[in-house]
Amino acid sequence: MKRKTDADVNLMVVAVTIALAAGAAMFVVLAVIARPAHYSARLAAIGQQVDAADTLLRTGGDAGYPLKALCSGAPDVAAAALRQRLQGAASATGVALSSVEADPGAADEARGGLYPIVLKLEANGRYDGVVSMLGSLAKGQPELFVDVVDLKSLTSAVDLKLSGRIYCSTSDRL
Numbered sequence: 001m002k003r004k005t006d007a008d009v010n011l012m013v014v015a016v017t018i019a020l021a022a023g024a025a026m027f028v029v030l031a032v033i034a035r036p037a038h039y040s041a042r043l044a045a046i047g048q049q050v051d052a053a054d055t056l057l058r059t060g061g062d063a064g065y066p067l068k069a070l071c072s073g074a075p076d077v078a079a080a081a082l083r084q085r086l087q088g089a090a091s092a093t094g095v096a097l098s099s100v101e102a103d104p105g106a107a108d109e110a111r112g113g114l115y116p117i118v119l120k121l122e123a124n125g126r127y128d129g130v131v132s133m134l135g136s137l138a139k140g141q142p143e144l145f146v147d148v149v150d151l152k153s154l155t156s157a158v159d160l161k162l163s164g165r166i167y168c169s170t171s172d173r174l
Helices: 006-034 039-059 075-093 127-139
Strands: 096-104 114-125 144-153 158-169
Touching: 075 096, 075 114, 075 127, 075 158, 114 127, 127 144, 127 158
Parallel strands: none
Antiparallel strands: 096 114, 114 158, 144 158
């Protein structure tokens, strides 16, 4: 068997050193490539979303609703909030409300704890204003389930009669 000379040992040390240096360089290059653009900004945005979700969980209203949601309070408070929402939508669209009734119904605990807010509305205004007001109601949460709608055309305006319900939950299982 042949003994390794000092030159062979030195050559092996150099080869191992080059291999280690190449491996370390490859690790750094791959780490830089794998990090997405705007990584810090994305990480900060995720942190803000987690903080906002945590705040909502700690300060949420009754039955899992956020504090400013229509159904976050008692049924009579929710009915008053619905009347305010309707008055704001009518005011913003130039529609005159002649009658607004929003009355809470009894909760049906056997069917998941839903209670209705029964809505009856009579309004008059320009067609586009009435349609815009109905559009803002349709975008609101919780959804309005319309039972009857009567839109009567006058010469320069329309009369609207609407009755429907909004359902709020009394259950913690939202």
